[in-house]
Amino acid sequence: MQTFNIHEAKTHLSRLIEMAAQGTPFIIAKAGKPLVKVTALTTPEAHQEKRLGFMAGKIHAPDDFDRMGETEIGQLFGGEL
Template sequence: MKTYNIYDAKTNLSKIIKEVQAGKEISIAKNGEPLVDLKLHQPKKNKIKFGAWTGMIDIPDEKLVGIDPEIQELVYGKDWDKK
């Protein structure tokens, strides 16, 4: 792991960013002690998971009579009618 002090990191920020993009591990130190480690940002992947509330809430079946089957599936999951 390559280490830069804060002054050098400020002076060479563009170079350091390119090194991180290339996969190198970089540490920034203050008074010779490592302070932070830099890593490449990984975007968060948001996925919709249908039926994610299955088992977490309890709605009596009589309350769901006449409600759209898609909504029932969102609340109870794909096999909601096979309890």
């Protein structure tokens, strides 16, 4: 894996970003000490994106969901509801 110093990375940033985007990661170093690894991100295609509500209509909660186990829970905490 290639290593570039900060000055060189700033000078050739566009070229280096394109290189990483095409699958060739690289390291940026300061005074010879590696600081960061630059690599391409894999983002989902538009049709693969997760979104809220994708299970709408597939799951049903009972009408008394907020009261289920009410008596047992009350007993666990030392009282009746």
